[in-house]
Amino acid sequence: MKLDPYPSVIPYGRQWIDDADIAAVVATLRSDFVAQGPKVDAFEAALCELTGARHAIAVSSGTAALHLSCLGLGVGPKDCGLVPAITFAATANCLRYVGAEVSFCDVDPRSGLVSPTSVSQHLESKPAAKVLMPVSYSGSVPDLASLSELATKAGAFVVEDAAHSIGASYGDGSRSASCAHSDAAILSFHPVKHVCAGEGGAVLTNDETLARRVRRLRTHGIERGELWAYDQVELGYHYRMTDLQAALGLSQLSCLGEFIARRRTLVERYLSAFKEAPFRSRIEVATTDPQSSHHLFVIHFADEAERRAAYAFFHRHNVRVQVHYMPVYQHSYYENVAAECPGAEAFYATCLSLPLYPLLRDEEQAFVIRCLKAFLES
Numbered sequence: 392m393k394l395d396p397y398p399s400v401i402p403y404g405r406q407w408i409d410d411a412d413i414a415a416v417v418a419t420l421r422s423d424f425v426a427q428g429p430k431v432d433a434f435e436a437a438l439c440e441l442t443g444a445r446h447a448i449a450v451s452s453g454t455a456a457l458h459l460s461c462l463g464l465g466v467g468p469k470d471c472g473l474v475p476a477i478t479f480a481a482t483a484n485c486l487r488y489v490g491a492e493v494s495f496c497d498v499d500p501r502s503g504l505v506s507p508t509s510v511s512q513h514l515e516s517k518p519a520a521k522v523l524m525p526v527s528y529s530g531s532v533p534d535l536a537s538l539s540e541l542a543t544k545a546g547a548f549v550v551e552d553a554a555h556s557i558g559a560s561y562g563d564g565s566r567s568a569s570c571a572h573s574d575a576a577i578l579s580f581h582p583v584k585h586v587c588a589g590e591g592g593a594v595l596t597n598d599e600t601l602a603r604r605v606r607r608l609r610t611h612g613i614e615r616g617e618l619w620a621y622d623q624v625e626l627g628y629h630y631r632m633t634d635l636q637a638a639l640g641l642s643q644l645s646c647l648g649e650f651i652a653r654r655r656t657l658v659e660r661y662l663s664a665f666k667e668a669p670f671r672s673r674i675e676v677a678t679t680d681p682q683s684s685h686h687l688f689v690i691h692f693a694d695e696a697e698r699r700a701a702y703a704f705f706h707r708h709n710v711r712v713q714v715h716y717m718p719v720y721q722h723s724y725y726e727n728v729a730a731e732c733p734g735a736e737a738f739y740a741t742c743l744s745l746p747l748y749p750l751l752r753d754e755e756q757a758f759v760i761r762c763l764k765a766f767l768e769s
């Protein structure tokens with residue numbers, strides 16, 4: 392089948408900013424507060440309501456949220472953190488920021504989710520892990536209840552990396568980032584995520600002491616005193632979110648239900664198309680979790696060569712598919728970290744993320760499906 396490239400570029404993910412979002416930011420620009428102020432407070436309250444977690448601390452990025460979670464939990468030099476091999480590098484980097492070692496655990500070769508078996512093996516090995524960082528990859532939450540049980544037995548903290556999974560649920564209906572089975576969770580508000588704040592992140596927790604410490608670390612390690620007085624009691628950072636970002640985040644959050652519903656419709660359309668020939672026998676869908684919030688739509692090809700060829704074919708036709716992710720330990724920076732993760736390597740060899748975002752138009756998605764068909768029949 393001869394196929395011309397799509398007339399414009401179709402990205403794999405992008406934000407959806409409407410007039411209400413723009414008006415919210417403009418109103419904040421005209422207000423007394425443009426740096427951290429009342430909009431950040433309101434955004435934090437909305438995040439608590441959405442997730443069910445008792446405390447939310449908005450920060451400048453998901454990466455800052457990961458860093459502050461580790462610092463707040465007292466993870467430091469000589470400690471070790473367990474990170475799934477398939478994730479964005481930030482999940483591992485935050486451990487290095489605090490001087491801790493990173494150990495990589497394996498994931499399911501199809502879903503990309505961390506497997507309790509791999510975690511259990513690691514938690515029994517040396518050095519004992521101080522923190523486990525399960526990643527709710529693609530919008531699907533791993534078995535956090537079992538993981539948290541394993542971590543508790545081993546005396547390790549749990550930090551859910553929920554950068555992909557705002558609005559998702561798992562198991563008996565627990566909400567992602569609720570901290571029902573973790574000490575803390577983090578969110579990201581980067582434009583390819585569900586909720587865009589330009590950049591931004593948040594730490595969620597039910598632990599008041601941890602929340603207070605993370606708040607302090609967000610602002611240089613400073614405690615406020617009476618009148619003009621303040622005291623820097625530890626070394627903190629400048630990781631604050633601005634009211635401009637929070638105004639955008641808050642406005643976006645009010646559309647989260649609509650965003651996820653649209654993503655779900657698109658996912659169902661992919662799933663129904665892929666039940667037919669030639670897709671049925673040639674590709675496998677990675678995530679079919681009905682409780683997912685569908686950040687990514689990932690498929691698997693038969694092998695690495697076919698995935699590579701498919702990537703090139705899509706790009707030639709203006710469809711910017713992506714690969715999420717190369718196992719983190721394969722980055723040069725982590726070359727000295729020994730890791731044995733056959734599941735992660737199998738996942739990476741064959742995975743490809745197709746375009747998925749609320750603004751993806753029906754005809755654009757139809758083109759993506761046509762493009763894949765043309766590739767499989769070429």
Ligand SMILES: Cc1ncc(COP(=O)(O)O)c(C=O)c1O
Binds near residue numbers: 526554580
């Ligand atoms: C799984 C995961 N964790 C953490 C982050 C870091 O978030 P941010 O880009 O907001 O720093 C990302 C960003 O892509 C991510 O995908």
